[in-house]
Amino acid sequence: MSRRGTAEEKTAKSDPIYRNRLVNMLVNRILKHGKKSLAYQIIYRAVKKIQQKTETNPISVLRQAIHGVTPGIAVKARRVGGSTHQVPIEIGSTQGKALAIRWLLAASRKRPGRNMAFK
Template sequence: MSRRKRAAKRPLRQEIVYRSRLASMIVSRILKNGKKSLASRLFYQAMGKVRVKVKKDPLSILNQAVLHTTPRVVLKARRIGGSTYQVPLQVNPERGHALAIRWLLNASRKRPGRDMGSKLANEILDASKRIGNAIRKREEVHRMAEANKAYAHLRF
């Protein structure tokens, strides 16, 4: 990575069906080994299952799930005088959404079952209701930040 200047943010293309930037972010995060068609098929399958279970717009449920999973603070390791401190920092919204999407997908991958579409749908529904492993991860990060609040003066 160049030290001279920051790389420009490339605009993310909107996803075809829902015309949502968030949906395209999730599809690109599901992506494994460059198989975007498989990733989008899994996402659409999950959104179809959300639509059937809730009988509402699945995009609003997805937005709600990501909003509930987005952290307000994160911990960053800071090395000072041979000791490493976990320093709590406020997170900017883009980074928070990226973390929320990552936690949702990791939690859905760890769910029991065979079908990734249904696992992702169930995790999205749970996160929209403020339950599930992704929400637990967010609360754990917030608890750790609260415990390390004494090191907040070391932020940079």
């Protein structure tokens, strides 16, 4: 049993323009070399492109994309006897969102294209 107390749950801050926590989570994951203003520019340009193409609320499109990629379960290695088994374990909503954002950004970085906002 751990002697340490439980960790306090941190709430993500919202971004300055859309007042949305999901956008801020995306900005923090896209961040490279501490250049947060550049990450904000990339996200806002991408959101503007989504607005022009779909003519709907871009935040709802972003939320829908992340919801579509979010996993419900993950496999974890469990050692039983001498062999290792892959055991499915349910994932919480915040961990699922983090995985989904990570996967979306990895896929967009792999794509060839003009810039990150376009990808």
